[in-house]
Amino acid sequence: MKTSKYRAAVALLFLVIVAGGLIFNLGLGTVSSFGFDKIAAICPLGALETFLASKTFVPSVFFAFLFFIVVAVIVGRAFCGWMCPVPLLRSVLGAEEKRTSKGYPKGAKESEPDLEGKRADFAVADVQEEKAAFSSAKITDRSIPKGPFYVLFAALGSALVFGFPVFCLICPVGLTFGVILGVWSFFYTGSASWTLLLILAFLFLEIFFLRKWCHQFCPIGALISLVSIFNRSFRPKVSSGCYKLKGGLNCNRCSIACSEGIQLLYNPSSRELSRCIKCGKCADACPAHAIHFPLFSRKTSEDSLSLKKKL
Numbered sequence: 393m394k395t396s397k398y399r400a401a402v403a404l405l406f407l408v409i410v411a412g413g414l415i416f417n418l419g420l421g422t423v424s425s426f427g428f429d430k431i432a433a434i435c436p437l438g439a440l441e442t443f444l445a446s447k448t449f450v451p452s453v454f455f456a457f458l459f460f461i462v463v464a465v466i467v468g469r470a471f472c473g474w475m476c477p478v479p480l481l482r483s484v485l486g487a488e489e490k491r492t493s494k495g496y497p498k499g500a501k502e503s504e505p506d507l508e509g510k511r512a513d514f515a516v517a518d519v520q521e522e523k524a525a526f527s528s529a530k531i532t533d534r535s536i537p538k539g540p541f542y543v544l545f546a547a548l549g550s551a552l553v554f555g556f557p558v559f560c561l562i563c564p565v566g567l568t569f570g571v572i573l574g575v576w577s578f579f580y581t582g583s584a585s586w587t588l589l590l591i592l593a594f595l596f597l598e599i600f601f602l603r604k605w606c607h608q609f610c611p612i613g614a615l616i617s618l619v620s621i622f623n624r625s626f627r628p629k630v631s632s633g634c635y636k637l638k639g640g641l642n643c644n645r646c647s648i649a650c651s652e653g654i655q656l657l658y659n660p661s662s663r664e665l666s667r668c669i670k671c672g673k674c675a676d677a678c679p680a681h682a683i684h685f686p687l688f689s690r691k692t693s694e695d696s697l698s699l700k701k702k703l
Contacts, residue, residue, distance in 0.1 A: 395672035396483075399473060403480040411572045435565070436460040437547060437612050441557035444548055461619050468623035469616045473669030477568045478606060479651075481599055489603040489651070536663055537607060540614035547611050564605065565612065567595040607651060613667075621666040626685045628665075628674055630656050634682035649677035656683070 439457040442450060473479070482488045547559035560566050574588035598605055606613060628646075635643065636657055647655050652667040654660055656674065675683040 394676045396676070399671060400480055400483065402474045403477055406475040407477045407480070407568070407572075411569060414569060414573060415576050435560075435563075435612065436464075437544070437563075437615050438557060438560060438566075440548060440615075441551035441560065444552040445555050445557055447552075447555075464616050464619035465622050466625060468620035468626065468666065468668060468670060469613060470626070470670040471616065472606065472610075472613050473671035476565060476606075478564045478599070481568065482603070485599060487600050487603060489607075536667060539608040540610050540617075543609050544611035544614045559611065562594055562598075563612070564595060564598045567591050567598070571595060607653070613669075617663075617666045621662055623666065625688055626670050628654075628656055628668060628683055629686055631682045631684065633680050634678070635680050643679060645677040645679065646674035646683060649673040 436457055439453045439460070442453050479488075543559075547557075550558040570591045571588070574585070574591060577583075577585075578588065602609065630646075634657070646657075647653060650656075650668075650673060651671065652669065654664055654668060654674075670685065672685065675681075675685065
C-alpha cells in the first residue's frame with residue numbers, strides 16, 4: 393500500500409485529536425493562532441511569536457519549544473508530511489500542485505519501464521552526459537527556496553513590532569482549526585459570524601491559489617528545517633537497483649514526486665535533505681523500488697561519493 397493512505401489517516405487523526413481538544417477544552421492545545429492563547433503549544437512558530445510579542449519569558453512555552461527541537465532532530469520535518477492538515481485538504485479538494493519534468497515526454501503515460509531498458513513511455517538517458525553532469529555537480533542548495541525564510545523573519549519581526557502573533561491570523565494550519573471551531577460554534581449556538589466566512593475565504597485562497605505555499609512560503613516548515621539539518625534518521629536513500637545507477641532509464645520520478653524537489657541522485661546537501669518531509673512519495677513513485685528510508689543515515693558527502701562511483 394502506498395504511503396499516501398497512511399499519511400492521510402495520520403493527518404486526519406491529528407486533526408481530530410487537536411480539534412477535539414480545542415472544542416471540548418481538554419488541554420491538548422491552545423488557540424494562540426487567533427490571539428486566544430491556544431495553538432502555541434503545538435506550533436513552534438507560535439511559541440517564538442509568543443515570546444517576541446509578550447517580551448516576557450513564559451516557562452511553559454519555552455519547554456514546549458525545547459520539546460519541538462528534540463522532536464525535529466529525531467524525525468526532521470515529518471510533521472509536514474504526516475500531520476499537517478494542509479496537504480490533506482489539498483488532496484481531498486483536488487488542489488495538489490502538479491509537478492512536471494523534462495523526464496516525461498508530453499502526454500506520456502504512467503506505465504513502469506522494465507528492467508530490460510525498453511523505451512516504454514520514457515526517454516532513454518544519455519548515460520555519458522548524466523555521468524559528466526554528476527561528476528561536475530557540487531554540493532549546493534538547489535532545491536531550497538528562500539521564500540519560507542523571508543516569511544519566517546517577517547512573521548517574527550511583525551510579532552515583535554505589533555506585540556501580537558500576526559502571522560497566526562493567516563496561517564493555513566491555524567485557519568483550518570479556526571474553521572472547525574467556527575462550524576462547531578455555529579451548530580452549538582445556532583448563530584453564525586462574519587469571522588467564519590473571512591477565515592473560510594483566506595483558507596480557500598491559500599488552498600487553491602497558493603498551491604506552492606508549503607514549498608515556497610510556509611515559515612513553519614522553514615523553522616523546522618533549520619533544526620532538522622541535524623536530523624539523520626529516515627533520510628531517503630537510493631540503492632543500486634535504481635535504473636539510473638545501472639545506466640538505464642532516466643525517469644526522474646523521484647524528483648518529480650518530491651514536493652520539495654530534492655534531487656536524490658545529484659549530491660543533495662544536508663541543508664537540502666533537511667527539507668525532506670519523510671512523506672515517502674519518492675519511494676512510491678520509483679518503478680524500481682530503489683528508494684528506502686533507513687532508521688539512520690550516514691553523512692551526505694559519503695553517500696554522494698558512493699553514488700558517484702556507481703555511476
